[in-house]
Amino acid sequence: MHFSIPETESRGGEGGAAYVAYNIHVNGVLHCQVRYSQLLGLHEQLRKEYGANVVPAFPPKKIFTLTPAEVEQRREQLEKYMQAVRQDPVLGGSETFNSFLRKAQQETQQIPTEEVPLEVLLSNGQKVTVTILTSDQTEDVLEAVASKLDLPEELVGYFSLFLAREAKDGAFSFLRKLQEFELPYVSVTSLRSPEYKIILRKSYWDSSYDDDVMEQRVGLNLLYAQTVSDIERGWILVTKEQHRQLKSLQEKVSKKEFIRLAQTLKYYGYLKFEPCVTDFPEKGCQVIVSAGNSELNFQVRLPSEQIKEGSFKVTRMRCWRVTSSVPTSTGLPGSSPGKAEVKLELAFEYLMSKDRLQWVTITSPQAIMLSICLQSMVDELMVKKSGGSIRKMFRRRVNGALRRSESQQAVKSPPLLDSPDGSREPMLKLSSKLSSVSLRGISHSGSASDLGANDFHGNYAFEGIGDEDL
Numbered sequence: 001m002h003f004s005i006p007e008t009e010s011r012g013g014e015g016g017a018a019y020v021a022y023n024i025h026v027n028g029v030l031h032c033q034v035r036y037s038q039l040l041g042l043h044e045q046l047r048k049e050y051g052a053n054v055v056p057a058f059p060p061k062k063i064f065t066l067t068p069a070e071v072e073q074r075r076e077q078l079e080k081y082m083q084a085v086r087q088d089p090v091l092g093g094s095e096t097f098n099s100f101l102r103k104a105q106q107e108t109q110q111i112p113t114e115e116v117p118l119e120v121l122l123s124n125g126q127k128v129t130v131t132i133l134t135s136d137q138t139e140d141v142l143e144a145v146a147s148k149l150d151l152p153e154e155l156v157g158y159f160s161l162f163l164a165r166e167a168k169d170g171a172f173s174f175l176r177k178l179q180e181f182e183l184p185y186v187s188v189t190s191l192r193s194p195e196y197k198i199i200l201r202k203s204y205w206d207s208s209y210d211d212d213v214m215e216q217r218v219g220l221n222l223l224y225a226q227t228v229s230d231i232e233r234g235w236i237l238v239t240k241e242q243h244r245q246l247k248s249l250q251e252k253v254s255k256k257e258f259i260r261l262a263q264t265l266k267y268y269g270y271l272k273f274e275p276c277v278t279d280f281p282e283k284g285c286q287v288i289v290s291a292g293n294s295e296l297n298f299q300v301r302l303p304s305e306q307i308k309e310g311s312f313k314v315t316r317m318r319c320w321r322v323t324s325s326v327p328t329s330t331g332l333p334g335s336s337p338g339k340a341e342v343k344l345e346l347a348f349e350y351l352m353s354k355d356r357l358q359w360v361t362i363t364s365p366q367a368i369m370l371s372i373c374l375q376s377m378v379d380e381l382m383v384k385k386s387g388g389s390i391r392k393m394f395r396r397r398v399n400g401a402l403r404r405s406e407s408q409q410a411v412k413s414p415p416l417l418d419s420p421d422g423s424r425e426p427m428l429k430l431s432s433k434l435s436s437v438s439l440r441g442i443s444h445s446g447s448a449s450d451l452g453a454n455d456f457h458g459n460y461a462f463e464g465i466g467d468e469d470l
Helices: 036-050 068-087 093-109 138-149 153-158 184-189 208-216 217-232 240-251 253-261 367-386 460-464
Strands: 005-013 016-027 029-035 115-121 127-133 159-166 172-177 196-202 276-278 285-292 295-301 307-313 317-324 342-353 358-361 455-460
Touching: 005 093, 016 036, 016 068, 029 036, 029 093, 029 295, 029 317, 036 068, 036 317, 068 460, 093 276, 115 138, 115 367, 127 138, 127 184, 138 153, 138 172, 138 184, 138 196, 153 217, 159 367, 172 196, 172 367, 196 217, 208 217, 208 253, 208 276, 217 253, 217 307, 240 253, 240 285, 285 367, 317 460, 358 367
Parallel strands: 115 196
Antiparallel strands: 005 016, 016 029, 115 127, 159 172, 159 196, 276 285, 276 358, 285 295, 295 307, 317 342, 317 455, 342 358
């Protein structure tokens, strides 16, 4: 997650006393507004629970009123502190840290705790309405949706909730996966636009996990609906003959066979992003990026109008980072969100050939989602390398069992596929396959001084996966 404190505000406190409020942005969007004393309270609680040697240093108190220069210095120090805590695997995943952010989010957006209906969409556009509390965290909402659909608890961990923006043509642009430090109802309503939706989608990349999901009826129906949707929107490439075979399987209601055939198609299981800009192979190139199969796939339009295609394997990325410009909209009551987009960039350092690393940059409003995809691909690769599995029981329990909904809703079967789109442009290979090289012995420079305010991600898969996996 990309944490930043790009601005401060002077606020009037009780008795008219002025104080400085810090706007904490997560992924380029205002998450909450907090005072120095609140962050200090969080720091002291973390020190109490985890020890002073684990928690980063906190900007010291000042006896006298801060000058404008000192306010800016403290803002920078607090920003680095929040980034350091979030990126620590223990502190960043702690309930203390996440509950602090959830409470601050709810207080900032001034949304009282009450029971409300929340609409969640499935991949096929079907609406699932669940009754939740405004203060329910992401895991609570996911549990409620699973209960409504009668999804078995052992399969809940295979799915996630995503925040997406719906275009006028009905297509969705995925912005990020909802995280444990936020309240989904508050996150979506604070954006103050009906174009923002919460979507349920599978959260894994390796198609071999489809077997687990297809063991059960509801899991199979969800996966089938997502696969049909991805084909319809052009995310999965289908020839006319393959399209005919798929439609025949649909007519026979052979859902498993439909998915098995789809698994053999190009870009199955990929998440496709909106057209954006890259500096590879040269600056200013238009590109369509897709994430899947442990890679980022580029379909680049060169200045010559030629279209080329190539892939960047996640195991060859030494590290990556997300940067954002200062937002001009706070998202607070009285402001007008959406008028000015935050400029977001994802840059990754890639092993182009033996001993030659090169930074590749993608400028996209979906840079955060790209970063989330990379991290989840790395996590999945590392689990697989260690011999583990992503199969897991859902963590939250009520009286020892998953809370089931009183009324349940079936996943609707999607309509038959439309005729294939023959207008898609043919792609040329961007480069020949790179030869396998050793990834050992390349130094890592991941200190805060090297990174400034960037959200930096070292890639454990880079140094942990052997040549045979490249």
